[in-house]
Amino acid sequence: MGNRMAFKCRQLSLYTGGMRKPTGWPMLKRFFLILLFISLAPLANAQDATKVERLANLLHLQPMFDVMRQEGITYGDDLDREMLGGAGGIGWQRAINEIYQPDRIWLTFLPAFKSGLKGADIDAMIAFFESDTGAKIAALELEARQALLDKTIENASKERFHALSEEGSERMRLLNELVDANDLVEFNVMSALNASYAFYTGMIQGRAFDPAPSDADVLKEVWAQEEEIRLDSTEWLYSYMLLAYEPLSDDDLRAYINFSASKAGRALNAALFAAYDGVTVNVSKALGLTAAQFMHGEDL
Template identity: 40%
Template structure:
């Protein structure tokens, strides 16, 4: 699991590897419905009363996972997405005021605080699994993997490098072989496609809610209408997720030996790996649904010529 996929990518928010997940860009965790009871978008979402893991230990784990660096990449993606959003929704009404508002929405300290709180909730009762998580990602091998994920994600901020990564993956997948099988297995074990698609759909729904609640639509948009529109985007979101995911995985793990990648896959298959994967996606979902909701509200205000 890695960076999240939403109205950007987490507007989309794409996640990959146990360390990263997509970040908003396309619109913006598997569903049989966008959930009948979608993720909440109110500020209290990450603050509901529930058992949580020790806050200091979780903060230390997030440091081990290099979350400040990951959030830094997400923020860069978010600021770029804000510019794209402005060009598409209100090309004559953007500018410094809008960019300042987007920068506040993507405040790194706020994102980290929400992430840590949600991760603590997701890892509540982890017990022995938490020790295994700390051991793997705190090891030299784990730290190297995390750094490769971050560097690849940052590289893909450059559109030329992203195109090159996609071409390299097309050639690799056409040839087939052990590395293609490993990356496919890694994506399956961590449920990367479905979890990222669900995160993006939740984020898209939150964006619609922000728009609607702030009066962006001439006529009130019902929940059913919003859900219908979000579901209509699912094929495109799934295709974009897949098209981005495998070039990223291929680029990030290219320096890894087959043995190191097998070790990562093996850890991902353990109860500890599965627990961490679920907790990470849930935490990213909290962060990006709130960001998308706030972006929706800000976009509505901008469209109506109000201060944001």
């Protein structure tokens, strides 16, 4: 799971903290990783490109974007309510739909993913996810992400995480190994901090602050929220894993840990993180700029 969780369980939190901000500015949470614009880096080997597309199908990456779009629309509704007082209207909905447009997202993500896998053992990745265990894991991960669109299920999963953490169960020990195999918490925190900084940048460019904070002020504010971001990301990550892997035997989970810790597994995780992190920064900035423009009454 280490490699795939990089992209599927990234819950990015954007915070404003104590910086001078417009009236009604909330503490923003739960920006789910979605993609927008990214430079397209061609993959030199056409055969490898075909393999990457085959791998993407095995991982159910494209259907995952449909789930992420639903998450993004919900997040946009939260921003409208918390930052615009619910006054965004049709123009805001149109802007959010454009940012989370799934076809564009896919067409911008895939070339970056391909580029990140240059020189990697793609055959080993395909072999694992074509196995019975790998295929089952891929399907369960998609199903869990879909299930977490239901707040009741998400809250119940979080409660289970806290309960099992206190008990020190064997399942939690295995999940800890899975997380450690690819530094999933650290990658999530890093991406959340990057996204938060990008969101501020968009807000500043949109003239949301008067006076505009310095870059040093923004960095200080972002880093001040590191601990809370870490707690929030860890909770969501483990809650998701508990839900996704509940049907798996310990042997199945051990097989996933072994793959995640392998050279191929770590390469896959790194490629996913690199592709998603880069585009998440762009999306965060776009959201910040769009929100600032609407706060000024500039219906896009």
